[in-house]
Amino acid sequence: PCTLGVLGGGQLGRMFVQAAQRLGYACAVLEPESHSPAALACPQHIQTDYADPQGLAQLAQRCDAITTEFENVPAEALHWLAQQRPVAPSAAAVALAQDRIAEKAHFSACAPLSGVGPAPYAVIETEADLHAVPVTLLPGILKTARLGYDGKGQQRVHTPAELQAAWQQLGQVPCVLERLLTLQEELSVLVARGRDGQMVHYPPQRNLHRDGILALTQACPGRLAAGLAERAVAASRLIAAQLGYVGVLCIEFFVIDDGSAEGALVLNEMAPRPHNSGHYTLDACDVSQFDLQVRTLAGLPLVAPRQHSPALMLNLLGELWFDAQGQPRSPDWAAVLALPGAHLHLYGKHEARPGRKMGHLTLTGPTPEQVHATARAAAAILGIAPWP
Ligand code: ATP
Ligand code: MG
Ligand code: MG
Numbered sequence: 001p002c003t004l005g006v007l008g009g010g011q012l013g014r015m016f017v018q019a020a021q022r023l024g025y026a027c028a029v030l031e032p033e034s035h036s037p038a039a040l041a042c043p044q045h046i047q048t049d050y051a052d053p054q055g056l057a058q059l060a061q062r063c064d065a066i067t068t069e070f071e072n073v074p075a076e077a078l079h080w081l082a083q084q085r086p087v088a089p090s091a092a093a094v095a096l097a098q099d100r101i102a103e104k105a106h107f108s109a110c111a112p113l114s115g116v117g118p119a120p121y122a123v124i125e126t127e128a129d130l131h132a133v134p135v136t137l138l139p140g141i142l143k144t145a146r147l148g149y150d151g152k153g154q155q156r157v158h159t160p161a162e163l164q165a166a167w168q169q170l171g172q173v174p175c176v177l178e179r180l181l182t183l184q185e186e187l188s189v190l191v192a193r194g195r196d197g198q199m200v201h202y203p204p205q206r207n208l209h210r211d212g213i214l215a216l217t218q219a220c221p222g223r224l225a226a227g228l229a230e231r232a233v234a235a236s237r238l239i240a241a242q243l244g245y246v247g248v249l250c251i252e253f254f255v256i257d258d259g260s261a262e263g264a265l266v267l268n269e270m271a272p273r274p275h276n277s278g279h280y281t282l283d284a285c286d287v288s289q290f291d292l293q294v295r296t297l298a299g300l301p302l303v304a305p306r307q308h309s310p311a312l313m314l315n316l317l318g319e320l321w322f323d324a325q326g327q328p329r330s331p332d333w334a335a336v337l338a339l340p341g342a343h344l345h346l347y348g349k350h351e352a353r354p355g356r357k358m359g360h361l362t363l364t365g366p367t368p369e370q371v372h373a374t375a376r377a378a379a380a381i382l383g384i385a386p387w388p
Helices: 011-022 053-062 075-082 091-098 100-114 127-131 160-169 226-243 289-298 333-337 368-382
Strands: 003-007 026-030 044-046 065-068 121-124 140-144 154-157 175-179 183-193 199-201 205-210 213-219 247-256 264-271 311-317 342-346 357-364
Touching (some): 003 011, 003 053, 003 075, 003 289, 011 026, 026 053, 044 053, 053 075, 075 091, 091 100, 091 226, 091 264, 100 226, 100 264, 121 127, 140 160, 154 160, 199 226, 226 247, 226 264, 247 289, 333 342
Parallel strands (some): 026 044
Antiparallel strands (some): 121 175, 140 175, 183 199, 183 247, 205 213, 342 357
């Protein structure tokens, strides 16, 4: 008889609520939108702005512990809530992940111990910073320090003139310029850490992005060089521990060619919550990333998750709801669900827009080969472009 609260009403909040409900918890969602995925799954919806003091007071009153499902809630809201109730992750950890400048500084500070640093970068806050940028950072990607996601708030630049134009276009807000790296692949690691410091993790999964948005995640442990996987896990655990982090944390890595057989790891960014690349854990693991989020919040024991099946996750983006002429259509879910090992998750969003995350599809099976074959069949049915 305990209520868990979540700030934010997106799909991550929805899957958190569903995991909490399975364990018998009541939930409350604070979210301004009326038809949000989490609010649809939760009878207690406080429909107001994330910074509304009355709404926050109501959430604190109703809930025994509170979490967030996206990193752009005002850190002050979490800070205020934390004075009333246990809040995880902390306002400080979320504030760090909200700001690429602070985030990269933390990564750099951990680098001597973690053995992994961020891509070469420069902070750009003023005209003078812009002119002082070393040419070795070009070509590069200019990223706003705050509020970017799914590749929004980013521009690729090749020359100092393009860099200047891009900074103007992004509104001259604080940014980081990162060198554009040639990526061998992208990985992410999910760790969960409890208030007592106990920590568990999933093995790294491999991610394919298209136009800055996650398109698919492959979770076939054993397919990744063992040394690389170990180093990514060790660095992720260290970063979480150094933050005194409580909750589920996702760390994104690049793998670049450094002449070695395995390649070198570079830190990209972190998310202070369950992550899109961990959605496969719902269907392929005995404990999902949302189960672990509930456990860290409620102070329950953490157990090392076991993956019982190789898996591949395909994101279902809004463009699948339109045909080649741009006319609305309904994807053929029946054909997809006829595939053995297909697990469909739709988030209940009313309006499809290109690039909008409407749901995901996880394919599981006895072998990685079989999972890939099923995923290719599903992609062909849905009109998702094939991958290498
Ligand atoms: P998310 O939705 O994951 O929060 P985001 O908008 O914060 O995304 P990033 O993770 O910074 O964006 O970048 C999105 C993608 O762009 C990366 O996953 C990678 O594919 C590519 N990318 C970003 N930075 C670099 C870089 N320095 N070199 C090469 N590719 C990059
Ligand atoms: Mg990001
Ligand atoms: Mg990212």
